[in-house]
Amino acid sequence: MNKTILVTGGTGYIGSHTVVALQEKGYKVIIADNLANSEKEVIYNIEKISHVLPQFEPIDLANEQACEALFNKYSINAVIHFAAYKYVNESVNNPLRYYKNNLISLLNVLNEMKKHNICNIVFSSSCTVYGTPDTLPVTETSPVKKSMSPYGNTKQVAEEILEDNCKADRHLKVISLRYFNPIGAHPSIKIGETAKGIPQNLLPYLTQTVIGKREFLSVFGNDYNTPDGTCIRDYIHVMDLAYAHVCAIERMLHMGSDINYEVFNVGTGKGYSVLEIIQTFEKVTGMKVNFQFKGRREGDIAQIWADTSLANKVLKWEALYALEDMLLSAWKWEKELAKS
Numbered sequence: 001m002n003k004t005i006l007v008t009g010g011t012g013y014i015g016s017h018t019v020v021a022l023q024e025k026g027y028k029v030i031i032a033d034n035l036a037n038s039e040k041e042v043i044y045n046i047e048k049i050s051h052v053l054p055q056f057e058p059i060d061l062a063n064e065q066a067c068e069a070l071f072n073k074y075s076i077n078a079v080i081h082f083a084a085y086k087y088v089n090e091s092v093n094n095p096l097r098y099y100k101n102n103l104i105s106l107l108n109v110l111n112e113m114k115k116h117n118i119c120n121i122v123f124s125s126s127c128t129v130y131g132t133p134d135t136l137p138v139t140e141t142s143p144v145k146k147s148m149s150p151y152g153n154t155k156q157v158a159e160e161i162l163e164d165n166c167k168a169d170r171h172l173k174v175i176s177l178r179y180f181n182p183i184g185a186h187p188s189i190k191i192g193e194t195a196k197g198i199p200q201n202l203l204p205y206l207t208q209t210v211i212g213k214r215e216f217l218s219v220f221g222n223d224y225n226t227p228d229g230t231c232i233r234d235y236i237h238v239m240d241l242a243y244a245h246v247c248a249i250e251r252m253l254h255m256g257s258d259i260n261y262e263v264f265n266v267g268t269g270k271g272y273s274v275l276e277i278i279q280t281f282e283k284v285t286g287m288k289v290n291f292q293f294k295g296r297r298e299g300d301i302a303q304i305w306a307d308t309s310l311a312n313k314v315l316k317w318e319a320l321y322a323l324e325d326m327l328l329s330a331w332k333w334e335k336e337l338a339k340s
């Protein structure tokens, strides 16, 4: 029988691509999402790609009763927990909203998993846990630094909550995936990143500028200690990131592991500067990016990229898409959005 995966936050950017990747592998998917930063239409777009409409529950997992009802309704083999707020700036201005939403939803999910004997969970963590790294690339044993934002701290605290629960319960299996910078869209261009309001992240702001929704892209800082002075990040195609979740699920469900709490970096292992992103975007799309240098953004680090050898070896996963594919698909998606 097909295994059933609960994908919380499954109508969101990374969640929706992961749902498609799971369906490709024959998993049955239930999405729980309160649509705080996504639209219900995403489930129909997923269906257009996979020809399977995922089960959808429009619930807020921070609501204990709603979470309980969800777990009572379905028989679930594993959970992928994406549902969380993700804006660094917003979290600085409203930390309570972030701690409440991101941590209470995780606690409610874990509590229900325990009640229903569900032992497998993949957690959406972030490279933000490394803060300003001492050495590059970062490995999973690089030190976790004091977080620069409440958002980042919710990821650190969540990892600690999961690790503590793994120590207390040997049956529980947790894989925390530390994402680097996901960009791009599904090759079908039927799903992609849809930021509500003004985008905070580089790619959606860049593509909105090129399509004419924004006047110019601000490049935050050109005086960093990097070759061209702009910040360096490890950008990964969202489908590569989605497949990492499938590999994590397969490891938990089919292979087993003696260690019940594992952490993996999910990036490409290559770093690109903001200027390199702009130049490559212009090259692959033939479009001009109107940008201006501005001051540094608070909380930004100069550079980070991943050592992905652990995920390559243990999860038997590797990133396949090149930067050009990521940027071209992001642009095609922006043009698709402009049609609606």
Ligand code: UD1
Pocket: 086, 087, 088, 126, 127, 128, 149, 152, 181, 200, 201, 202, 203, 205, 217, 218, 219, 220, 221, 231, 232, 233, 274, 297, 299, 300, 301
């Ligand atoms: C941030 C968080 C990360 C989180 C991600 C998703 C940190 C250190 N990183 O990643 O944990 O998962 O957001 O919300 O907390 N940039 C511009 N102009 C813009 C936007 C961005 O120049 O308009 C630059 C930034 O300075 C940065 C790079 O582009 O150097 C990438 O920024 P962004 O896409 O926001 O991702 P991060 O800050 O790396």
